[in-house]
Amino acid sequence: MQQTRRSQKPVSRWERHSAAWGKRFGVLVLxxxxxxxxxxxxxxxxxxxxxxxxxxxxxxxxxYYNPPTATDLYVAKGVGASNGKGLGLVKAYRxxxxxxxxxxxxxxxxxxxxxxLDRSLQGAMNNAVPAVGADIARSLGYDGTGVGVAVIxxxxxxxxxxxxxxxxxxxxxxxxxxxxxSANTTNDLYGHGTHVAGIIAGNGGSSSCxxxxxxxxxxxxxxxxxxxxxxxxxxxxxxxxxxxxxxxAITLKSQYNIRIINLSLGRGIFESSTLDPxxxxxxxxxxxxxxxxxxxxxYGRDNSNNNNGYGTITAPGNDPYVITVGAMKxxxxxxxxxxxxxTYSSKGPTMLDHVVKPDLVAPGNLIxxxxxxxxxxxxxxxxxxxxxxxxxxxxxTGNISSTYYQLSGTSMAAPMVSGAAALLLQQNPxxxxxxxxxxxxxxxxxxxxxxxxxxxxxxxxxxxxxxxxFTVGAGYLDAAAALGSTDLAPATSGSALSPTAAYDSTxxxxxxxxxxxxxxxxxxxxxxxxxxxxxxxxxxxxxxQxxxxxxxxxxxxxxxxxxxxxxxxxxxxxxxxxSNAMAIAIGGDK
Amino acid sequence: xxxxxxxxKPAGRGERHSAAWGKRFGVLVLxxxxxxxxARTKLSPExxxxxxxxxxxxxxxxxxxxxxxHIGKVTSKGAAxxxxxxxxxGAAFTSVSSNALSQLAxxxxxxxxxLDRPVHGTSxxxxx
Numbered sequence: 116m117q118q119t120r121r122s123q124k125p126v127s128r129w130e131r132h133s134a135a136w137g138k139r140f141g142v143l144v145l146x147x148x149x150x151x152x153x154x155x156x157x158x159x160x161x162x163x164x165x166x167x168x169x170x171x172x173x174x175x176x177x178x179y180y181n182p183p184t185a186t187d188l189y190v191a192k193g194v195g196a197s198n199g200k201g202l203g204l205v206k207a208y209r210x211x212x213x214x215x216x217x218x219x220x221x222x223x224x225x226x227x228x229x230x231x232l233d234r235s236l237q238g239a240m241n242n243a244v245p246a247v248g249a250d251i252a253r254s255l256g257y258d259g260t261g262v263g264v265a266v267i268x269x270x271x272x273x274x275x276x277x278x279x280x281x282x283x284x285x286x287x288x289x290x291x292x293x294x295x296x297s298a299n300t301t302n303d304l305y306g307h308g309t310h311v312a313g314i315i316a317g318n319g320g321s322s323s324c325x326x327x328x329x330x331x332x333x334x335x336x337x338x339x340x341x342x343x344x345x346x347x348x349x350x351x352x353x354x355x356x357x358x359x360x361x362x363x364a365i366t367l368k369s370q371y372n373i374r375i376i377n378l379s380l381g382r383g384i385f386e387s388s389t390l391d392p393x394x395x396x397x398x399x400x401x402x403x404x405x406x407x408x409x410x411x412x413x414y415g416r417d418n419s420n421n422n423n424g425y426g427t428i429t430a431p432g433n434d435p436y437v438i439t440v441g442a443m444k445x446x447x448x449x450x451x452x453x454x455x456x457x458t459y460s461s462k463g464p465t466m467l468d469h470v471v472k473p474d475l476v477a478p479g480n481l482i483x484x485x486x487x488x489x490x491x492x493x494x495x496x497x498x499x500x501x502x503x504x505x506x507x508x509x510x511x512t513g514n515i516s517s518t519y520y521q522l523s524g525t526s527m528a529a530p531m532v533s534g535a536a537a538l539l540l541q542q543n544p545x546x547x548x549x550x551x552x553x554x555x556x557x558x559x560x561x562x563x564x565x566x567x568x569x570x571x572x573x574x575x576x577x578x579x580x581x582x583x584x585f586t587v588g589a590g591y592l593d594a595a596a597a598l599g600s601t602d603l604a605p606a607t608s609g610s611a612l613s614p615t616a617a618y619d620s621t622x623x624x625x626x627x628x629x630x631x632x633x634x635x636x637x638x639x640x641x642x643x644x645x646x647x648x649x650x651x652x653x654x655x656x657x658x659x660q661x662x663x664x665x666x667x668x669x670x671x672x673x674x675x676x677x678x679x680x681x682x683x684x685x686x687x688x689x690x691x692x693x694s695n696a697m698a699i700a701i702g703g704d705k
Numbered sequence: 706x707x708x709x710x711x712x713x714k715p716a717g718r719g720e721r722h723s724a725a726w727g728k729r730f731g732v733l734v735l736x737x738x739x740x741x742x743x744a745r746t747k748l749s750p751e752x753x754x755x756x757x758x759x760x761x762x763x764x765x766x767x768x769x770x771x772x773x774x775h776i777g778k779v780t781s782k783g784a785a786x787x788x789x790x791x792x793x794x795g796a797a798f799t800s801v802s803s804n805a806l807s808q809l810a811x812x813x814x815x816x817x818x819x820l821d822r823p824v825h826g827t828s829x830x831x832x833x
Contacts, residue, residue, distance in 0.1 A: 353824060379828070
């Protein structure tokens with residue numbers, strides 16, 4: 116075959132130059148397009164998936180922008196996905212596929228929003244209960260019977276786990292009232308209050324079937340719940356709504372034997388707790404004889420002021436009367452010896468007043484408890500927190516639970532302490548709030564590692580925590596030890612105020628100013644080293660005050676600005692710190 | 706060593722009168738400044754920096770459990786009562802003007818005024 120060549124005109128220097136630049140531009144565009152395609156691919160894959168070898172087959176949760184259609188499923192199957200399972204309302208599908216197939220799928224289906232590992236659930240109530248000694252308490256006959264716990268939250272639904280034992284179906288939610296002006300219901304539209312109530316008083320009825328191998332029982336599984344709905348369907352309220360609910364709890368105290376208020380809520384600190392109306396309301400409840408248990412807040416990862424999460428306790432957890440609770444991770448085991456602090460758990464001292472908080476820590480990470488309904492906001496928005504029934508039963512193992520859900524946060528840790536307080540008050544109804552607080556703090560488990568680290572798989576950021584007095588307070592909740600103790604602090608209100616800390620800029624140390632509190636004085640039973648443990652007290656200064664912090668221990672030698680923020684008098688709870696901390700990470704520590 | 710003192714002419718009646726008034730004026734200014742500063746401390750930090758003219762929702766804490774008389778002090782300035790909050794000797798009001806806030810802060814029966822702030826559930830960390 117004869118080939119003909121078209122005769123070409125000699126190429127000029129300018130044309131050659133132009134062609135070379137054209138090639139370069141083309142390569143550049145190609146590189147940019149490839150990089151942007153690659154970035155788009157990566158941004159839709161969770162960090163732990165990105166780290167997997169391409170051949171590894173894993174179970175994943177694929178979230179779609181729009182409800183997946185037959186076309187989406189066809190595309191998934193076309194790239195090799197198998198074992199597909201729809202997750203209903205949440206616009207997600209569970210698939211088994213390799214890492215390489217995932218990349219292929221993202222490239223072929225623009226409806227895909229995000230893909231994450233279908234991670235194993237580790238922190239269920241079945242691990243939290245023994246971790247805090249509540250199983251021992253129950254074997255001793257304490258289950259919170261007769262004690263009323265007011266849950267000021269997003270409402271509590273009448274789920275099976277909150278009924279009386281047996282087949283009567285009589286609810287233990289003995290009173291309900293709505294304070295949220297945006298909805299005329301006492302039901303839980305957000306999915307938070309029911310979860311909290313289940314941690315306090317769930318009896319595990321929905322996970323006690325014939326085929327069940329795990330029961331999700333609360334800490335005080337026969338306590339009564341007083342449902343005071345304040346948070347709206349998005350988990351928000353205002354001070355006045357919460358205060359009105361606190362006021363009602365005080366009013367109803369005698370009628371329903373309300374001995375505990377649980378506040379798994381908070382906001383920034385803007386003034387001293389002596390002026391803050393939310394704190395003042397909590398204090399009034401305390402003085403009326405009600406133990407007030409408050410979540411510490413989830414800002415422990417905040418470093419916006421080089422503060423390493425210190426000084427991030429939220430209100431009303433900054434009030435020195437109340438019991439403020441930080442979150443621990445059970446590490447998927449019932450043993451407490453391997454448990455670690457959750458990196459998001461807020462740390463003290465409190466802003467402006469410099470009160471030593473949290474008072475206690477308790478399990479709060481990846482906690483399985485009662486689901487309000489499959490239409491609540493959290494269930495709809497966070498499909499990765501759905502609980503497969505395989506977690507607790509051997510039947511229908513392909514299904515998603517319609518009775519349990521998983522949440523993380525200090526919101527989940529506070530009700531552990533509320534439940535333990537209910538056990539103590541069942542054992543001895545004469546205990547005052549200060550006596551309950553002092554007992555729980557003194558008997559808390561105090562054996563911690565010096566520090567621990569966690570890398571968030573979604574961001575790759577590593578967080579390191581020290582186990583100092585501002586991170587774990589007096590220690591890890593131990594309900595059995597509290598019930599076994601007979602130590603009684605003075606009954607007077609304010610005898611167990613959380614102490615204040617002060618910073619000595621000359622020596623660079625932080626010491627406790629505990630003179631105002633009766634309990635944490637120099638007594639043999641309630642002295643500082645007894646309550647907070649010798650590992651967090653590093654001797655005394657020349658004035659005889661307990662030194663709890665050396666500057667180099669906490670901040671490192673190069674960082675001093677965090678100190679000025681924590682110990683200064685300026686308010687740092689602007690909108691910046693709030694939004695930053697909220698957005699730091701969207702995943703429970705594992 | 707001999708010390709010499711400059712002999713001053715005795716002050717006239719007019720001069721003494723003028724000095725006395727000067728002192729009184731100084732004290733008055735001092736009192737006014739102190740009162741203004743005190744009134745300012747009755748406002749929470751966000752309210753101290755609030756843009757003037759924009760009405761806000763607030764909680765007013767009084768020095769005693771509020772009666773109709775106390776509530777009226779706020780509602781007469783155009784605000785609406787949201788909740789009476791006896792537990793903190795206070796009440797929540799909506800649409801309080803910055804002008805009204807300044808006046809209320811100077812009222813001796815008002816202990817503290819703060820924004821009716823948003824509160825959130827503390828389970829912000831969800832596994833995705």
